[in-house]
Amino acid sequence: MLVTIFCISFAWGTLIFFILSILFTLKQGISHLKKLHQIPCHACEYFTNDYRLKCTVHPKKACSELAIECIDFEPKTSACNACQKGRRKPC
Numbered sequence: 001m002l003v004t005i006f007c008i009s010f011a012w013g014t015l016i017f018f019i020l021s022i023l024f025t026l027k028q029g030i031s032h033l034k035k036l037h038q039i040p041c042h043a044c045e046y047f048t049n050d051y052r053l054k055c056t057v058h059p060k061k062a063c064s065e066l067a068i069e070c071i072d073f074e075p076k077t078s079a080c081n082a083c084q085k086g087r088r089k090p091c
Contacts, residue, residue, distance in 0.1 A: 038068050045074040 041047045046057045055062035057072045 035065065035068075039063060039065070040070065040073055041067050043076055044070070045076050046072065047076075 041055065041063045042049075044055070046055050047062065048054060048056060053059055055067075058067065058070065061067050061070070
């Protein structure tokens with residue numbers, strides 16, 4: 001009888017530990033994703049979108065967590081003046 005109670009307690013304890021570890025991992029993953037969504041490189045004028053040279057100003061810290069507070073961030077211009085007036089195709 002004592003062995004049965006121990007086995008049931010061990011099984012429930014293992015199940016609770018497993019569920020708590022999954023919840024903890026999800027919480028960490030969500031906070032990491034929120035931090036990664038703060039990286040502004042895709043909206044920067046100096047971002048080249050080329051895997052060989054991602055940024056012309058800071059190539060080593062482009063698209064990483066170090067770029068979150070980049071002092072050289074410049075928002076991309078939407079289009080050149082000729083494109084906005086409809087004279088030629090977008091740049």
